[in-house]
Amino acid sequence: MDNALRKFIEDMPKVELHLHIEGSLEPELAFKLAQKNGVTLYKDKEKTIPFESAEELKAAYKFDNLQEFLDLYYRGMSSLKTEQDFYDMTMAYLTKAKSQNVTHTEIFFDPQQHMENGIAFETALNGIHRALKDGEEMGVTSKLIMSFLRHLPETAPEGVERAYKDAFETLELAKQHLDKIDGFGLDSSEAPFPPAIFERVYEEARKTGKPVMAHAGEEGPWEYVRDALDILKVDRIDHGNHCLDNEALVQRLVDEKMGLTVCPYSNLRLNHTTDFATDTKLTDMKQHPIKKMLDLGLKASIHSDDPAYFRTDEGKGGYMTENYLAVAEALNLSRDDIVTLARNAIETSFMSPEQKTAKTQELDAYTQRADVFQKYVNQVGGEQARTA
Numbered sequence: 001m002d003n004a005l006r007k008f009i010e011d012m013p014k015v016e017l018h019l020h021i022e023g024s025l026e027p028e029l030a031f032k033l034a035q036k037n038g039v040t041l042y043k044d045k046e047k048t049i050p051f052e053s054a055e056e057l058k059a060a061y062k063f064d065n066l067q068e069f070l071d072l073y074y075r076g077m078s079s080l081k082t083e084q085d086f087y088d089m090t091m092a093y094l095t096k097a098k099s100q101n102v103t104h105t106e107i108f109f110d111p112q113q114h115m116e117n118g119i120a121f122e123t124a125l126n127g128i129h130r131a132l133k134d135g136e137e138m139g140v141t142s143k144l145i146m147s148f149l150r151h152l153p154e155t156a157p158e159g160v161e162r163a164y165k166d167a168f169e170t171l172e173l174a175k176q177h178l179d180k181i182d183g184f185g186l187d188s189s190e191a192p193f194p195p196a197i198f199e200r201v202y203e204e205a206r207k208t209g210k211p212v213m214a215h216a217g218e219e220g221p222w223e224y225v226r227d228a229l230d231i232l233k234v235d236r237i238d239h240g241n242h243c244l245d246n247e248a249l250v251q252r253l254v255d256e257k258m259g260l261t262v263c264p265y266s267n268l269r270l271n272h273t274t275d276f277a278t279d280t281k282l283t284d285m286k287q288h289p290i291k292k293m294l295d296l297g298l299k300a301s302i303h304s305d306d307p308a309y310f311r312t313d314e315g316k317g318g319y320m321t322e323n324y325l326a327v328a329e330a331l332n333l334s335r336d337d338i339v340t341l342a343r344n345a346i347e348t349s350f351m352s353p354e355q356k357t358a359k360t361q362e363l364d365a366y367t368q369r370a371d372v373f374q375k376y377v378n379q380v381g382g383e384q385a386r387t388a
């Protein structure tokens with residue numbers, strides 16, 4: 001890739017809208033927390049073979065599909081016990097984000113999984129929230145989105161013994177902390193759990209006045225994207241890739257200026273199925289649909305999803321800059337495409353109109369400065385060329 005474009009991407013102010021904070025837990029930190037808390041991280045679901053080192057854990061980050069990833073992701077989360085653990089994990093992410101010029105981030109957390117691990121809702125919430133407040137002092141503004149786990153029911157069957165809280169119970173807990181929670185999402189295994197089974201809890205969640213969103217069209221079909229709009233009445237779609245399978249839906253998303261938070265390394269590492277009919281998998285970033293999405297006028301943007309798990313070929317965490325660089329390189333994106341992606345993220349964020357205007361101005365000013373600098377380089381280059 002052109003060095004100027006690389007530098008432009010690295011230094012560009014960015015907005016992240018699709019990040020699971022538990023997915024930012026780097027193997028080194030997961031291992032450190034597990035040791036501190038006396039938790040064993042296991043290689044297998046049956047909990048027979050423990051990981052011996054962070055390196056071994058990192059080496060296990062190879063997945064064939066979403067479920068394989070989720071199995072390890074939930075095991076990694078078990079290392080988190082105290083409020084300070086949640087703070088440390090969130091602060092590590094914010095520090096990384098800041099180093100990549102992320103100026104605003106909207107992050108998910110999965111309280112149902114923590115509660116299943118015996119951690120109080122407030123322990124997770126307060127640790128993350130305290131870090132987000134400190135992050136604002138560092139210049140990274142944020143929103144915190146509580147996600148429902150779609151493999152757990154909206155309402156648990158009566159009389160059945162269980163370790164988990166259902167979606168309605170979790171929403172009730174969230175309602176006591178609406179000063180710290182800025183919206184509601186839906187994540188975890190998508191395919192067997194269509195949006196319709198969460199209709200009632202979404203209706204209730206929307207009554208809080210907070211925005212709602214849902215993962216849709218990642219491993220599920222385009223109909224899940226439509227149902228997330230019609231049944232859950234979402235304000236934003238997470239992933240949404242399979243909307244491309246239905247022209248009328250694409251047009252509707254364009255007309256409604258609906259945000260789609262796309263995650264390239266996540267799609268690549270989970271062998272995203274691009275065509276259900278032929279079972280074609282995304283195995284090379286060159287096949288990623290983000291350029292097509294932009295050309296169709298969709299408000300798609302780039303995010304990292306679970307950056308500690310979806311790593312680059314060199315083994316680096318796949319954070320915002322890595323995701324931008326990967327698609328820019330593979331799809332030969334222009335600088336205008338990059339700016340459009342960044343602009344789409346600002347426009348489809350849940351920031352206030354004033355904040356959005358300020359972020360847009362910041363991006364415009366950055367682009368203009370880069371133009372002036374490039375002109376200067378060209379001139380100097382030209383001078384040197386003449387005197388040589």
Ligand SMILES: [Zn+2]
Pocket residue numbers: 018020187215238305
């Ligand atoms: Zn996600």
